[in-house]
Amino acid sequence: MCNLSNVDVKNKCIFVRVDFNVPIDDNGNITSFKRIDETVPTIDYLLKNGAKIILCSHLGRPKGQKVESLSLYPVFKYLENIYGSNVVLWANDTIGGTVDKIKSKMKSGQILLLENVRFYKQEEDCDKDFAINLAKGVDIFVDEAFAVSHRKSASNYGISQILPSYEGFLMQKEKKSLCLNDKKKPILAILGGAKVSDKIKLISNLIDKVDYIFVGGAMAFTFLKALGKNVGKSIVEDECLELAKEIMNKAKNSNVDFILPKDVVVSTSVDNENNATMKNVEDISSVDMGLDIGEQTILELKKYIEKAQTIFWNGPLGVYTNKAFENGTKQIAISLAKCSAYTIVGGGDSVDAIEKYNLEEKINFVSTGGGASLKYIQNN
Numbered sequence: 566m567c568n569l570s571n572v573d574v575k576n577k578c579i580f581v582r583v584d585f586n587v588p589i590d591d592n593g594n595i596t597s598f599k600r601i602d603e604t605v606p607t608i609d610y611l612l613k614n615g616a617k618i619i620l621c622s623h624l625g626r627p628k629g630q631k632v633e634s635l636s637l638y639p640v641f642k643y644l645e646n647i648y649g650s651n652v653v654l655w656a657n658d659t660i661g662g663t664v665d666k667i668k669s670k671m672k673s674g675q676i677l678l679l680e681n682v683r684f685y686k687q688e689e690d691c692d693k694d695f696a697i698n699l700a701k702g703v704d705i706f707v708d709e710a711f712a713v714s715h716r717k718s719a720s721n722y723g724i725s726q727i728l729p730s731y732e733g734f735l736m737q738k739e740k741k742s743l744c745l746n747d748k749k750k751p752i753l754a755i756l757g758g759a760k761v762s763d764k765i766k767l768i769s770n771l772i773d774k775v776d777y778i779f780v781g782g783a784m785a786f787t788f789l790k791a792l793g794k795n796v797g798k799s800i801v802e803d804e805c806l807e808l809a810k811e812i813m814n815k816a817k818n819s820n821v822d823f824i825l826p827k828d829v830v831v832s833t834s835v836d837n838e839n840n841a842t843m844k845n846v847e848d849i850s851s852v853d854m855g856l857d858i859g860e861q862t863i864l865e866l867k868k869y870i871e872k873a874q875t876i877f878w879n880g881p882l883g884v885y886t887n888k889a890f891e892n893g894t895k896q897i898a899i900s901l902a903k904c905s906a907y908t909i910v911g912g913g914d915s916v917d918a919i920e921k922y923n924l925e926e927k928i929n930f931v932s933t934g935g936g937a938s939l940k941y942i943q944n945n
Contacts, residue, residue: 629686696723828859857883
């Protein structure tokens, strides 16, 4: 896709695929505006240069059904508050005669927000006719939805096959910030979360890009078991044990430090926080479930943080939503906020942790993409 700055948009109708998949509480209030605010530079640029803007997004997983609680109307009210009621228009649908009529009457400098595009099953099916309907009356497509850029849907991939297509400023920023090839070394990757299978390719490819890899969270126990450790009732993907051995061997042969927890916080279950105990990984019993990294591991990881020039973090290092098992994630988040390295946080739960501890402003780059950020780093 071409750079948006290189196209004349005056009096043109611009279809912008954004990612306004924001959290909304039971009262219909948006609880985080980050994904909307990140698109403002592109919206402002198009308005300043006299474009007519169609904003298209999904919200949640309505699976092709109209779900009132997943309406984008709260997003419309937020945009209206920013730009004014004369600028921002609302369509109670995504395609059809009513939408086409609003499009035809739009003036330069106006914004039309469409209703949730996933209310139509054809969106996720990347239906060609649906994409053609989205493109009606439109001159140019701008992709500003990095978080869904790894998915082939009608409103991103489908419409890009029909219209001249450009990358928005957020898309450009995401790709530039997530590219590890041009970052200062040494580079440390901190990986957490539950499933090794979700991140096998990422970990394998990171070995060619980074100097140190730390694996925590539930993922660590698959690697520890592959080394012959007793991991008790900890989450393990037995089908990934051989892959875990291959990855550790690849790291060793590539002179990449592959770091696993030396101690962990265990309990008999995630619900039994009163029984939380710190143990060396050598001492895990058959009834123990590993739920956080321990103090010794935190100290070791902090030493790697201090000597790294670039740090990429994806995935919590324990069950951070439970106070008894949040210390590892919290301490490392604080260390990243204080360190001198260029810090990148990508992935839903790690971003959520950064926001939970009010550290977002102290991280160099917080990606709006979950799976998309991993996919991009994996393939670039």
